[in-house]
Amino acid sequence: MRKFSRGQSAFTLIEVIITIALTVMIVAVIANMFLTQSRLYRSQNAKLDTSASVRAGLDSIDDDVRAADQVLASYSTFTASSQTLILQIQSVDSTQALVADTYDYVVYTLSGTDLTRQIFPDAASVRIATTRTVARHVSDLSFVLNSADYADVTEVATSLTSSESTGNQTVAFTSDSNSKLRNN
Amino acid sequence: MNLKNSTTSIPIRSNTDPKCRNVQAGMSLIEVVVSLFLVLVLLLVYVAALNTVALVKRNNYSDLAFRVASKQMETLRGTPFGSLGDTSGTAISDAMLSQIPSGAGTYAISDDPDMDGVKDITVTVTWNDGKDKSAVLQTRAASGGLNP
Numbered sequence: 001m002r003k004f005s006r007g008q009s010a011f012t013l014i015e016v017i018i019t020i021a022l023t024v025m026i027v028a029v030i031a032n033m034f035l036t037q038s039r040l041y042r043s044q045n046a047k048l049d050t051s052a053s054v055r056a057g058l059d060s061i062d063d064d065v066r067a068a069d070q071v072l073a074s075y076s077t078f079t080a081s082s083q084t085l086i087l088q089i090q091s092v093d094s095t096q097a098l099v100a101d102t103y104d105y106v107v108y109t110l111s112g113t114d115l116t117r118q119i120f121p122d123a124a125s126v127r128i129a130t131t132r133t134v135a136r137h138v139s140d141l142s143f144v145l146n147s148a149d150y151a152d153v154t155e156v157a158t159s160l161t162s163s164e165s166t167g168n169q170t171v172a173f174t175s176d177s178n179s180k181l182r183n184n
Numbered sequence: 185m186n187l188k189n190s191t192t193s194i195p196i197r198s199n200t201d202p203k204c205r206n207v208q209a210g211m212s213l214i215e216v217v218v219s220l221f222l223v224l225v226l227l228l229v230y231v232a233a234l235n236t237v238a239l240v241k242r243n244n245y246s247d248l249a250f251r252v253a254s255k256q257m258e259t260l261r262g263t264p265f266g267s268l269g270d271t272s273g274t275a276i277s278d279a280m281l282s283q284i285p286s287g288a289g290t291y292a293i294s295d296d297p298d299m300d301g302v303k304d305i306t307v308t309v310t311w312n313d314g315k316d317k318s319a320v321l322q323t324r325a326a327s328g329g330l331n332p
Contacts, residue, residue, distance in 0.1 A: 037233060047240050055247060155262060173244065175251050176280065178258045 042166040050137060050162040050173040057115050057135030057160050058177045064089065064106050064117070065179040071145060071153040075105050076120065084109040085143045085156065091125035099124050113138050115160070139163040139172065155180050242313045245284050249309040249319040252278045252289055256307045257321050260291065265327040268293050268303055276309070284311040302326045 011019075068087040073079070075086045085108040091099040104127050105120040115135040121127040140161035145153045156179055163172035256276050260268070276289035289309040296302040303325045310318040 033230065037230070040233065040237065044236055044240055047244070051240075051244050051247060058251070155258075174280075174283070175248060176255070177251055178255045180258055180262045 039166075039168070043169060043171055046164040046166045046171040047173070050164050050171055051175075053135040053137060053162040054160050054173050054175045057138070057162075058158060058175060060117055060134040061085070061108060061156070061158050062177055062179040064108075065156045066182050068106075068181050069103065070181070071150050071156065072105070073150045075107060078107050078109065080150065082142045082144070085158075091122045091127070093124060094126045096126075108134075108143075110138060110141060115141060135160060135162060137162045137164045140174070153181070238314075245287075245311055245313050246317065246319065248280050248284050249287065249289075249311055249317070250321075252276065252280050252284075252287070253307045253309045253319050253321045255280075256289065256291055257305070257323065260293075260305050260307070261323065261325070265303075265325055268305070268325060270294055270303075276307070281309075285313060287311040296324060299326075 064087050065085075068089050070088045071080070072086040072088055075088075078084055078086055080086050087106045087108075088103045089106055091102040091104050093099050099122070102122045102124050104122055104125050107118045107120070109116060109118070111133075113136065114133045115138045116131055117134045118131045119127055119129055121129055138160065140159070142159045144157040144159075146155040146157075147153045157176065158179075159174065159176040161172055161174040163170055165171075255278065271291070271293050273290040273292050276291060278289065281287035281289060287309065288311070289307070291305065291307045293303055293305050296304050305323050305325055307321045308318055309320075310316065
């Protein structure tokens with residue numbers, strides 16, 4: 001039996017202590033790396049999320065404002081405010097032709113922290129009645145119109161902020177855009 | 185186990201040197217190379233993850249820059265043709281520019297060299313995220329529109 005004839009020397013105390021110390025150090029370094037990494041991952045995710053949200057929200061608003069005929073002071077149960085935008089857009093039929101004197105209504109409003117886009121189409125319109133969330137985690141929203149009289153509004157300035165908390169920090173992204181009503 | 189074989193495979197170490205009685209097998213080259221490779225891969229993954237930080241930042245800057253440019257363009261497109269005075273570079277003032285490192289913007293209006301009564305409008309936003317970057321939007325304007 002080779003195992004015993006050699007005589008095995010065990011670890012000395014010093015060796016064990018050094019090994020444990022080294023292991024602890026390495027584990028600490030790796031754990032720290034993982035923690036940093038996961039924090040980074042969450043904050044980067046929040047950054048992408050907020051900026052994508054703001055971008056999608058503003059793009060959607062711009063598209064609708066450009067197509068709009070008029071900004072309204074109220075529609076059905078909605079009343080226009082700095083956080084509610086009501087647009088009157090001429091209807092289009094299934095051949096993409098405009099329908100005379102017929103209008104669809106698009107309402108942007110906050111529902112909690114979600115910016116929603118609701119469509120109320122005319123019966124003759126090809127547009128579908130939907131409610132869609134266009135931006136999430138909205139912490140600030142303002143619509144500024146270039147005229148106090150809704151009938152005279154030709155330009156809508158929108159400012160949108162989306163912010164998300166990632167535990168130890170809050171990530172916010174703000175952007176604004178101007179768009180003109182093309183159809184009047 | 186065939187001891188005879190294992191001793192003949194390392195004849196230099198297992199020879200008569202009395203100090204060398206406790207023969208320790210070292211790591212083979214393959215083992216070292218594989219472990220180095222693994223460490224390298226882990227480091228690469230870590231560095232790649234760090235790169236996304238810069239990427240997200242740069243992406244946000246260019247997004248903001250294009251917003252600034254398109255806002256200015258929207259304003260210019262809404263300006264009556266008669267009020268579009270020629271300029272070789274008027275600075276854009278926009279609060280969003282302060283969110284971009286060394287963000288600045290100008291717009292230029294000039295007569296189109298080929299067509300009479302048509303103006304070329306160029307909006308430029310520049311910034312620096314380590315490299316000089318710019319966003320340029322161009323359009324033409326004519327009295328009554330280009331497609332009457």
